[in-house]
Amino acid sequence: MNALADFFEHLGARATGAVHRLGFATRFLLLTLRNSGMCFRRFSLVMREIYFAGVLSLIIILVSGLFVGMVLGLQGYDTLERYGSSSALGVLVALSLVRELGPVVSGLLFASRAGSAITAEIGLMKATEQLAAMEMMAVDPIARVIAPRFWAGVISMPLLAAMFSAMGVFGGYLVGVRLIGVDAGSFWSQMQAAVDLREDILNGVIKSVVFGIAVAWIAVFEGYDAPPTAEGVSRATTRTVVTSSLSILALDFILTALMFRGT
């Protein structure tokens, strides 16, 4: 009986704890947005963080984009060939990359490559009391440390997703046209006829911006909220990757349901 009561108490505590954290995270996001004026006046702060979050993620994004595109080319050809419509390979590769795989996979990679690094860095700054030292020197750590990292994530993510999609289309072209021998003309022309600038590409960019905001928000918040111990920082880093991956997938479902309901 006592064990049962304990169990429900524990469950309730977890639920209210989650709501508390969500409220704190929202307040933290608003605080970050209010204090981001400084990082746009001193844009070099954001530049530095774009270097760490964006430029250093370049290799992994480009290489995985290429391979995802090549696999799509192979698999798509295999299935389309059965129905005698292998000329639609370009459409398949381009639409699946621009609409879904580009934003989602690059978001997942970005969360594990850059999001975890941001969390670990901020968490360690907090554990070694650098954030407290900044406050002592009357430097607002949110404006100086959090906001530049947040904006760097928001700016880098759409660019990385676009690179991923472009690289994937190129990979699909390499496999489909160069390796298998689908006609290059029908590959490109069918793709161009089927992909719409507003419905497909712009919606993909919107998705990647939303994922960028989500990942950057979760990463800076988990870092700022991390218990100032070695274990706390490591758990916060793990939580960043798990939470942002799950929220990317959930947001992707919601956005897809809103954007592509057919006609």
Add this chain to the structure above:
Amino acid sequence: MMKRKALDLWVGVFVAIGLGALLFLALKVGNLGSFSAAETYLVKANFDNIGGLKRRAPVKSAGVVVGRVEDIGFDTQTYEAVVTFAIDSRYPFPKDTSAKILTSGLLGEQYVGLSAGGDTAMLKNGDTIKLTQSAIVLENLISQFLFSKAADGSSNSNSNSNSSIK
């Protein structure tokens, strides 16, 4: 820490590649140049049945894409479908142009085919195309075929029985 100049360079390269990728997607994959920016005029047409026609389906004349289906509505007075096309203003059509709903291939997507008439007055923005031909619905076609077969069969058997009576 890294030199400021090198950092700026790398971030610049990163942003340039990102924008280049977006441009590639817009131009090469999405084909920005061809249609969306061109001036268009809107023309309406009423159809008894539009079959599987969708928004953004192509409007073709002589096989060339001249516009897109902009909107599909339903008229509660006549119980007909009202299809609005946006036609590129580079291609004026005469007033007595007729519109048909056609299918590319046997089971492919449906599109609107325009055949120009001989009128000297041209269609203007907001005009309505009078001559239309509805989509061919495969089920109707099959049932018509079966019906005519059945009719044939019964008339044949009638004539047979008549002859046998004789």
